[in-house]
Amino acid sequence: MGTRPALALLEILQGEGVDRIFGNPGTTELPFLAALSAAKDPPEYILGVHEGAVVAMADGYARATARPAFVSLHIAAGLANGLIGLLNARRSRTPLVVTAGQQDRRHLQQDPMLSADLIALAAPAVKAAYDIQHARDLPLALRRAFALATRPPAGPVFLSIPMDLLTENTEVDVPPRTPTPPQGPAPGLERAAHLLAGAARPVIVAGDGVGREGALDALVRVAETCGAPVHHQPMADCLDFPTTHPLYAGMLPPRHEAIRETLAPHDAVLIAGAHAFTPHHYSPGPALPPHLTVVQLDSDPDEIGRNFPAETGHVGALKPSLTHLAELLRDRVPAHTAKTRVLRAGDRHTADRDRADAAARAAxxxxxxxxxxxxxxxxxxxxxxxxxxxxxxxxxxxxxxxxxxxxxxxxxxxxxxxxxxxxxxxxxxxxxxxxxxxxxxxxxxxxxxxxxxxxxxxxxxxxxxxxxxxxxxxxxxxxxxxxxxxxxxxxxxxxxxxxxxxxxxxxxxxxxxxxxxxxxxxxxxxxxxxxxxxxxxxxxxx
Structure with missing residues (x-):
């Protein structure tokens, strides 16, 4: 037996674990607000007085809860105000499901106030955009949006929902939520372990995928097992490696020439969960020195070899992949070699931190x-x-x-x-x-x-x-x-x-x-x- 469109929307939100709705409403959202008002134990509505703040609140919430946050914007103007937040979320891989009410379809061809092509407006800032024109399509598209928002690379997904669609006197079927098994470890990591273990001066670049996927401890084990210093990727979004660790070597600067200079003393690099190198200002030449053996690991297959060639690339969830890689390295890198590298790096990094601390205190x-x-x-x-x-x-x-x-x-x-x-x-x-x-x-x-x-x-x-x-x-x-x-x-x-x-x-x-x-x-x-x-x-x- 089916249910009304607005109630179907709420049923899916609750089934997807949405406990808060971040929004700033207008007339096109009134049918949704009416359904919220009548619902039993609905999600809490978190009001923002500007859509930029609304999307930013949802971004912070989604990162902390590690599940998609739900955002309700108002028609073309509200969506336009929220675009800056959606662009940030897409770059930062934050999972959001975003809706905006569209004008009533019965007069949409007359170009009523605040109407616009919402799909064209949203498309550059989101992973996917759905224009819902039939009530029967809403539940399926909404389920699809929640699944797509979390699939690597995570990001915002947008749905345009006409105002009158939610008030239709019709019943729609709500598809059950399909459990998705977690991504497993990357295959072929023996090759990665062989290259890293054979390096005399290995180094690691910790990308934001490490922080997003809860793989920090696993990366620590990899670093300690081969004694490799670890850099955060340029302008890192997350804590991807403990900044107190002896092997922590700081953030790579966001310029190719500076990255090349920093990595030049090394002969092999493991790049884990990093989206390119996010350069800010242009500088000529590649980010990586030509002699560097590159081992790349990411949960997003599109990242492998995207901006630089890799000797070997591996696709899989970062936490189990790094856990397995640490086990493989333990059998290939002598413990005394790793320990010596850790002590040497710790002395150097401690001295660098002490100098920075002293300069700051003196000021x-x-x-x-x-x-x-x-x-x-x-x-x-x-x-x-x-x-x-x-x-x-x-x-x-x-x-x-x-x-x-x-x-x-x-x-x-x-x-x-x-x-x-x-x-x-x-x-x-x-x-x-x-x-x-x-x-x-x-x-x-x-x-x-x-x-x-x-x-x-x-x-x-x-x-x-x-x-x-x-x-x-x-x-x-x-x-x-x-x-x-x-x-x-x-x-x-x-x-x-x-x-x-x-x-x-x-x-x-x-x-x-x-x-x-x-x-x-x-x-x-x-x-x-x-x-x-x-x-x-x-x-x-x-």
């Missing part, structure tokens, strides 16, 4: 703070088990060098690069993990793009600490302009000093201005005791 002062001092104060004061949500474009690079994190999921960024993600993502993260301290580290330029997320933080009372680092400029543009040989000041990059305590107060968020590096450190240390959101305005100097 401590009263406000305005040096960027090194601000990054250090945040990194050293993080409460145990914290989650760092980072959207600080320039200071974030310093923060990555200073944080001491070990737990998977404790560092989150978006490699998509669309500004305004951080505030909403931190709210979504706190909703998913209410017992972990969430510290959002934001540049002032990034914060300006996502301020509306503070409204949701205040209304939901999410205990997020928002640290806004104010350098009064689009500093990364100024730095790049200078590096490119630009003369004089770079036009259009000055923001001036902004008072974010006043912005926070408007939305109902408590706020304080950091008076010194020690004061900032004290405020960050209190993040675990928050019962609601708090914003720290941190003035930065040169």
């Amino acid at each position: 401590y002062s009263k406000a305005p703070l040096a960027p090194w001092a601000a990054a250090h104060a945040v990194a050293r004061a993080l409460p145990p088990d914290s989650v760092v949500v980072e959207e600080a474009i320039t200071v974030g690079l310093l923060l990555r060098r200073l944080v001491r994190l070990t737990r998977p999921g404790s560092y989150t960024h978006t490699v998509g690069g669309g500004l305004g993600w951080g505030i909403g993502a931190a709210v979504g993260r706190a909703l998913a993990e209410p017992h972990r301290p969430v510290v959002a580290v934001l540049g002032d330029g990034s914060a300006l793009f996502g301020l509306q997320g503070l409204w949701s933080a205040a209304r939901l009372k999410t205990p997020v600490l928002f640290v806004v680092l104010g350098n009064g400029a689009y500093r990364t543009l100024q730095d790049t302009y200078a590096a490119m040989g630009g003369q004089g000041s770079c036009p259009g990059t000055e923001l001036g000093q902004l008072d974010f305590t006043r912005a926070a107060g408007f939305f109902g968020v408590d706020a304080v201005r950091a008076e010194s590096a020690d004061h900032l450190r004290e405020l960050v240390a209190g993040a675990a005791k928050l019962t609601g959101p708090l914003l720290i305005d941190v003035p930065l100097g040169p």
Whole structure:
């Protein structure tokens, strides 16, 4: 026996484990809201006052729960506002199922207000887009969307649903959910083990697939078994290797020439779960030195050999694949060889960290703070088990060098690069993990793009600490302009000093201005005791 379209939609959402709906509604969503109002134990509706914040909250929530988050947007305008978040989600491989109400089909040909080609609008920012024109197709397409959102490479999937379709006096069949077995280990890893074991100077690049798939511990075992130092991929979205580990060698810089220079001393590299190398600024030549033997492992078959040739490529789930690879290496690499490499790397990396720590401590002062001092104060004061949500474009690079994190999921960024993600993502993260301290580290330029997320933080009372680092400029543009040989000041990059305590107060968020590096450190240390959101305005100097 069938059910009405709107009720079928809700039934599928509940069957897929959706417990929260992230949205900003309009008239085309009223049939959906009516079904929510009448349902027994419906998912909670999480309201955002701008679609950019809505999608960012869903992004943060999906990453923490490791399942697709559901987003409801309003027609063409709402979808357009949410596109920046969808582009970020696609680049960061975040599974989302996104719907937008379309205008009533009975007058759609008359080009009514707010109508548009939603499929054409969404298509560049999502994995797939479905234009639902018949009620009978909605349940099947929705099931398909949830499955596709999580299939490697994960990402957002979009459905356009006409307003009148959900009010049809018809019954549709709801297909049962099809359990999908998890992806197994990659075949042929003996070849990978042979190449890595035969290397005199192996190195590992930990891609964000490692963090997304919960494979961090397995990668640690691989690294320790062959004694290979580990770099995070450029601008990593996740914590893919413990930053306290002796083998951790820091993040690769996002430029081909710098990656080549960093990897040149090595003769073999294992690249695990990395989407290309995500270069930011162009530099000539390939990312990898020509002499380097490349072993590539990924759960997405399209990544193998995509941007660089590999001696051997393997497709499979990262956690079981790396676990098996560690077992194979244990029989091929002498324990004393691995131990010697670990000790040597540990001495070198400890010295590097000590130098960075000393430089940052020496910069401590009263406000305005040096960027090194601000990054250090945040990194050293993080409460145990914290989650760092980072959207600080320039200071974030310093923060990555200073944080001491070990737990998977404790560092989150978006490699998509669309500004305004951080505030909403931190709210979504706190909703998913209410017992972990969430510290959002934001540049002032990034914060300006996502301020509306503070409204949701205040209304939901999410205990997020928002640290806004104010350098009064689009500093990364100024730095790049200078590096490119630009003369004089770079036009259009000055923001001036902004008072974010006043912005926070408007939305109902408590706020304080950091008076010194020690004061900032004290405020960050209190993040675990928050019962609601708090914003720290941190003035930065040169």
